[in-house]
Amino acid sequence: MTVGCFVGFVVDIDKAALAFLSLSVAMFFLIAIKNFKFSTKTKVGLIYGHLILLFFPFVLFTTDFACGAMCMSCQNNTIALVSYSLPTALVLGTIAGFAVIPAFYTFSSRRHTRNKEIMAFVRKYSSLLNIRMPKIYIVDKAKPIAFSFKSFRSAIFVSVGMLDILSKKEIQAVLLHELTHIKQKSSVLKFSSFLMNVLSPLSLLARFHHDTSREENDADEFAIRVQRTSKYVNSAKRKISKVQG
Ligand SMILES: [Zn+2]
Known part of the structure; x- marks a missing residue:
């Protein structure tokens, strides 16, 4: 294995746009939770959404980095990267949700x-x-x-x-x-x-x-x-x- 392919790691426009979009929607969810009167159930859903979208850009870039380091073809391949990153972001967001939701219930009562x-x-x-x-x-x-x-x-x-x-x-x-x-x-x-x-x-x-x-x-x-x-x-x-x- 060479590190030749690893050098090709770039933040291209696709990934940057995806990361930006993901973080923007995450922030929008957060603002919505804080400012709108939703049912508790909806708010819990939005918290999960927020967490998943918050993790997604980090997972995306880490996956891209890993693909590059292992000289795999998923590097800089946005569709492949998303299909690898999404399940990981879902899992991380859900785990974080388990930790955050009880605090949310306490907070909202x-x-x-x-x-x-x-x-x-x-x-x-x-x-x-x-x-x-x-x-x-x-x-x-x-x-x-x-x-x-x-x-x-x-x-x-x-x-x-x-x-x-x-x-x-x-x-x-x-x-x-x-x-x-x-x-x-x-x-x-x-x-x-x-x-x-x-x-x-x-x-x-x-x-x-x-x-x-x-x-x-x-x-x-x-x-x-x-x-x-x-x-x-x-x-x-x-x-x-x-x-x-
Ligand atoms: Zn104390």
Whole structure:
């Protein structure tokens, strides 16, 4: 095998146009999901479409590259490339969908809290931390979960299950913990999370990422400092882990 054919790798107009078209439609789907009132089912379909079209150009160019590297005739043959790339993009998009869709359901079941006490508490400590007050959402889930999400405007999500099992002081500990995360993210991830949000609902996954243990410690530390005791941070953790088994 020679590498002679490999040198012939070019981004020709066919591939470039296909890639551009694919990404454009992917972005259109994303804008549609964000801005139009579709049924949840339609939105899920659009998320799959978005992901598949997002993967397609990358698979296309990788396949072309591989064909060239292996001196196969599919190199620069647009029809052959598409027929090889499409199934791969479908598989990748579907796999990514499995990861993204649950996050989407959580996200779409959110509603604003009307709890004035929580709002006032978050407002007070947002200004103390010198961050813009995040939106507070209640997620309709029995599982006790809380997370923060930094986007154009940051938000804290707390599940109904969490509010059910925690006392007022414990909920405040959780809120202080999440506020610290928003503070951390606003300084470190400002640009990257903005980019991710613009590019893909894959960014929904970002909030499920485990924060580093140092960030976790700092978040707990802040709650402990404000409350002047580790009692509520610890009892909240105990209750959550007990329910989660
Ligand atoms: Zn945390």
